[in-house]
Amino acid sequence: MIEIISIGDELLNGSTLNTNAKYLASQIFDMGYHVAHMTTLPDDDDILFAGIEKALSRSKIVITTGGLGPTLDDKTEEIVTKLLPDGLKKLDNTIGSASGLLFEDQGLIVLPGVPREMEAMWQSVQPYVKERLASEILTYHKKITLCHLPELSVDPTLRELKKTLPAIDFGIYPSYGTLIVRMSALKPDVLEKATDVITAKFSTQVMALCACKAEEALHTLLIEEKKTLSFAESCTGGSLASRITALADASTYFLGSVVSYSNSAKEQILGVSKQTLETHGAVSEEIAREMLEGVFEKFGSDYAISVTGIAGPSGGTKEKPVGTVWVALGKKGEKPHIGLVPKTKSAHKRETIIEITATFVLSSLWRLIKYGIPPFEEDHD
């Protein structure tokens, strides 16, 4: 019923990542509607004309993004006013310069390509979208975020559920350590039943009853519990801090991070011993422990995490291959939990090793605080 057309050579040649289509699709989905088509078209008069015409013939609402600026490769406005000469309404751009366009009778919404301008303008046309789609049947959704579970451990449960609740459409979206289960149905009550089954089955792995990142779960929990947090990061290189501080109000509990990328920084800022560095090397259980002690001492936070590892592609050895990442985490004054990050492999790319590590420690600390469950097997004794 709704169609999204992303316009721009920069998308077809891979210069630009299409975040606009994801944003719009997610907004439309949450409103209960359905995106039936997503296409990407070049800055070419004839292809644009034909593509938008085709979309208008089959979809009640067509949203285009991009190609609205003042420069020579911006062609959308010219094309759509040729295609639909009447009924144009300008949409104000509260942030940038290029106005959007709305053709109310035909269901065509023309938005700019700059994400923040597009998002603000989309918010302003939502009432129009709801009115135009007033007669449509809404779909209800429920998402559950699970952590520390592989896709294959969740799939059998969903297959069983599908038998008893066939009205539900399921999806599983794993992402380096967390996993989102999406359930959709035409009535909300069956979704509640399925939610009960899943939360009962995976109780201490249910991070949130919505789509949620590991840092968001930890963020919410630390604000609730009024506890503080700090990090000492080596191979994650500021990624832990940056994921936490991307969230508004992180300053209520986050004290800071020491990104000790060099041995001298580990010694001089975190107080790691030179001898330990020489004996065990920077990537070791002992250094993870000393970094954690150092960060507790420097920041005095209630909880802390330290990370030291080899993200590659160089720097690996036979004994410590790329993907070897030691982490320590815990509560001030208590015995720390120290271990190797599971599932990082030497074949992984640098960014993947950083992402898996960050998601693992953030979700591990969340689970430790929330349920007292330690992240490593040997911790159980």
Next chain:
Amino acid sequence: MIEIISIGDELLNGSTLNTNAKYLASQIFDMGYHVAHMTTLPDDDDILFAGIEKALSRSKIVITTGGLGPTLDDKTEEIVTKLLPDGLKKLDNTIGSASGLLFEDQGLIVLPGVPREMEAMWQSVQPYVKERLASEILTYHKKITLCHLPELSVDPTLRELKKTLPAIDFGIYPSYGTLIVRMSALKPDVLEKATDVITAKFSTQVMALCACKAEEALHTLLIEEKKTLSFAESCTGGSLASRITALADASTYFLGSVVSYSNSAKEQILGVSKQTLETHGAVSEEIAREMLEGVFEKFGSDYAISVTGIAGPSGGTKEKPVGTVWVALGKKGEKPHIGLVPKTKSAHKRETIIEITATFVLSSLWRLIKYGIPPFEEDHD
């Protein structure tokens, strides 16, 4: 000539960002070929069957990603083997479990949806793609990255160039402080001529003769010059460090960052004075200066950057609205360059303020080291 089909409800409902299509498009573009269509299809038997059939009828090569796993919503393999019962060749998955598929005679390449698995498999089928497209005319490309220039300052130069070199197709891709000019033509020599004009016109703003991020330019320069770098970050929250350490071999020059998100961390780790905090507040020229002094003292690096600002959405005041960001940067032992980040507005989102700030300081330091040009006007005297 090449068509990319991204498969998965998670794309149409906005759960997942389509990084695969960007990766493939960028690879294909750099090989000199052209992606004519990009579409996103749901996990639906009939729509998938019709969509892939249509694509094969019009494109010499069709690449699909996604829907290849073992779970109940993975339908691609079933559909394509129904559509093309013969000539299937399995493609090894060196990282994950789901094999890819290649139908050599029909030009259909079926790849998994997990990015790192898809990327490895794509590399292995590239020789096949080149062979199948051997008779195609190649397009040559050149990209130039410029910094500290608005799109409208570059556009007139490109319009002039288009008159003298009409064989070139131009594109401009601005991104929060840097800007990429893309030029494409069927012969490489005209691209060299245009490159000469642009580099002569914008000499000290040419960051690289390729698509390049601010941190990549700084990274390359610091390795060449054998100089070291460190940061003190408040509102960027580790984002500067994280962007630098995303690059392999950052450890050759990057010593670390103190993410001093709390006043106590600013005092205790960076040695910022309590009195300055009380008199001027954490977001001030004076604190940016003291943070820079502190980071030079702690890390002893050749160059350093400090950042303190209000990323919002809360925390702004009338005197210091959201988007007020003080930065200091410079060389050890020399007078620091201190000023407000231009172009951050209170209407910007938190992530945008962080991104604009990080790109501004990284490109400013690059320009200072490379050309001795200071980032702020008042620095000129």
